[in-house]
Amino acid sequence: MARMKFICDTERCIECNGCVTACKQENEVPWGVNRRRVVTLNDGVPGERSISVACMHCSDAPCMAVCPVDCFYKTEEGVVLHDKDMCIGCGYCFYACPFGAPQFPQAGAFGMRGKMDKCTFCAGGPEKDNSKEEFAKYGSNRLAQGKLPACAEMCSTKALLGGDGDVVADIFRNRAMKRGKGAEVWGWGTAYGKPDQQQAPKGAKP
Amino acid sequence: MTRARSLAVAIAAIAAAAAVSGCGEKDQVIVYQQGKYQGKTDTRPADNEPGGSLYTTSKWTKGDKGSWEAAIRSRNQNQNEYTRAN
Numbered sequence: 001m002a003r004m005k006f007i008c009d010t011e012r013c014i015e016c017n018g019c020v021t022a023c024k025q026e027n028e029v030p031w032g033v034n035r036r037r038v039v040t041l042n043d044g045v046p047g048e049r050s051i052s053v054a055c056m057h058c059s060d061a062p063c064m065a066v067c068p069v070d071c072f073y074k075t076e077e078g079v080v081l082h083d084k085d086m087c088i089g090c091g092y093c094f095y096a097c098p099f100g101a102p103q104f105p106q107a108g109a110f111g112m113r114g115k116m117d118k119c120t121f122c123a124g125g126p127e128k129d130n131s132k133e134e135f136a137k138y139g140s141n142r143l144a145q146g147k148l149p150a151c152a153e154m155c156s157t158k159a160l161l162g163g164d165g166d167v168v169a170d171i172f173r174n175r176a177m178k179r180g181k182g183a184e185v186w187g188w189g190t191a192y193g194k195p196d197q198q199q200a201p202k203g204a205k206p
Numbered sequence: 207m208t209r210a211r212s213l214a215v216a217i218a219a220i221a222a223a224a225a226v227s228g229c230g231e232k233d234q235v236i237v238y239q240q241g242k243y244q245g246k247t248d249t250r251p252a253d254n255e256p257g258g259s260l261y262t263t264s265k266w267t268k269g270d271k272g273s274w275e276a277a278i279r280s281r282n283q284n285q286n287e288y289t290r291a292n
Contacts, residue, residue: 002275073243074236076250076271083246129249130259143251146264146277152285163282164275171286178288 003078004121004143005165006152007172008052011179012159015040015050019151019160023054026122026150027139033103035119036151052151052160055080055101055119063093063102077143078165079121084137087115121162122149 015038023029023036036054057080064072064080071086072093093116094102105114124141127134134141142149152162161168241247252274256266264277283289 002278070244071246073246073248075243075248076236076238078236081243081246081248086246123251126246126248129251129254141251143278144249144254145259145262146251146256146266146274146281147262148278148281148285155285158285158287161285163285164279167279167282168285171282171288174286174288 003165004057004123004163005078005168006052006054006056006121006149006160006162007168009159009161009172009175010049010051012157013038013050013052014157014159016156018154018156019052022150022154023119026142027120028135029117029139030105032106033117035101035103035117037100052155053099053101054151055097055121056099057119057121062096062098066092066096068092075123077121077123079123079143081120081123081125081138082116082118083126084115084117085126089113089115091116119149122147 017038020034020036020038024034027035029035036052038050038052040048040050042048057078059078061072061074061080063082064074067082068090069086069088071084072080072082074080089104091102091104091113094100094104101118102116103118104116120138120141122140122142124130124134124144125138127137129144130141140150147153149162152160155161161171236243238250241249250271252266252271253269255268256262256264256277264274264281266273266277
């Protein structure tokens with residue numbers, strides 16, 4: 001069974017924001033809503049790394065667990081989707097999500113929260129596939145057209161890979177072996193620094 | 207006395223069970239029944255007509271999940287430049 005996943009190769013991401021633009025264009029995402037963002041760690045410092053982040057379509061999704069109206073569902077392809085007709089815009093999913101994926105369109109001077117919007121892995125939503133209603137609420141349904149998410153397919157350096165988890169993992173593994181490194185790209189060391197180089201926070205008592 | 211104690215223990219056990227019955231996780235096992243995922247109507251991608259949109263290159267048999275997955279896997283290889291360039 002296909003299990004849809006994204007992976008971003010930080011060795012390749014050049015922070016061009018092409019994925020963000022592709023997503024915005026493909027789904028006609030409103031102003032103020034970013035289904036995908038590029039995050040740069042140690043910006044301006046030699047060795048900086050960028051990563052493209054959106055909904056990771058978690059296997060055990062915390063947004064699904066906390067939603068008070070149970071508007072989320074997961075498809076057979078492992079894509080986490082939600083029903084905007086049920087969403088009440090409470091924002092619990094935003095607090096629960098470790099990636100900041102749920103977005104809320106802001107309208108009015110005081111930023112009233114609307115219904116939640118997030119990456120759909122270009123799989124639309126509960127409306128009829130590829131209908132006008134589906135596009136208006138959820139954006140494009142590329143999976144139903146036999147395509148993969150626009151962000152991954154448009155990535156110029158192929159840093160962002162998206163698709164069947166097995167295939168994506170094979171592509172990444174092959175790439176890491178060809179260039180002779182990559183196993184260290186993901187893991188604790190990349191996220192938090194190497195254990196032997198860890199420094200205590202300033203002001204910490206020894 | 208023993209009877210009263212056992213009754214108190216039983217009541218406490220029932221109260222504890224009732225108190226935690228609200229806790230738990232929603233079932234996230236994916237079941238697609240009668241066109242619905244966990245009560246929300248949706249259509250599976252494979253149930254669509256291939257070539258229903260512009261610029262579609264993937265070919266599959268409508269309703270055949272296996273052929274849709276094969277088409278997606280094949281398209282996935284477009285992201286692998288090692289198979290494209292070398």
